[in-house]
Amino acid sequence: MILVTQSWDDGVLDDIRLMDILRRHGAKATFNLNPGIYRDERGFGWRFKDHDVYRLSSGDVKTLFGDFEVASHSVTHPRLEQLPREQVRQELVDSRRILEDWFQRPIPGFAYPFGSFNDTVKEELRAAGYVYARTVSNADHVFPPVDPMEFKVSTHVHGPAFWESFERAKAAGGVFYFWGHSYEIRNETMWSEFEAMIARLSADPDVRWVTNIELFQPSATPTLSQ
Secondary structure (H helix, E strand, O other): OEEEEEEEEOOEOHHHHHHHHHHHOOOOOEEEEOHHHOEOOOEEEEEEOOEEEEEOEHHHHHHHOOOOEEEEOOOOOOOHHHOOHHHHHHHHHHHHHHHHHHHOOOOOEEEOHHHOOOHHHHHHHHHOOOOEEEEEEEOOOOOOOOOHHHEEEOEEOOOOOHHHHHHHHHHOOOEEEEEEOHHHOOOHHHHHHHHHHHHHHHHOOOEEEOOHHHHHOOOOOOOOOO
């Protein structure tokens, strides 16, 4: 058996299509959200290559992500290691507090904005009660991490060695962890390829989908997509 987990950053409009695919194939996921960036209405966020990225509304966020694990991505997505300690603390504590109010459940996970951090950020994460913090560094052995505040990944969703990394983790009977942003799936061809990838993983009898927190806390409440 191989445990497979995935996480997606930033909470944008493209997540709606991505979640539909995940639900269709019974795939679990963790979504890393910044509660301070959402407004009452959806709106343009930025342009990624040839694709316009739109932010969800705060109402969207509260209703769309309920059957997946939600983790904090800070309040406003800054480079945390560049902030004074007090601002780091505010970003970590307030984001968790807001998300727990929105979803009425514990929010024990974190993903570093821009994948960047330092010892001060890790200390503040521990003080705020977070269980893990995801990085964007690749490793063959991702779980259990040497330091839960440096939870590494197997590969990016578009990593050139995606399936080779999966097969190594499968041979070791370990955990395979991929991550990305839904806005990186920019056209119909890429969406078809992504769905085929999720379908292939779900069809593998040795694959068991899990969320990040289920790795750290096996008794965590299962998501609807189980």
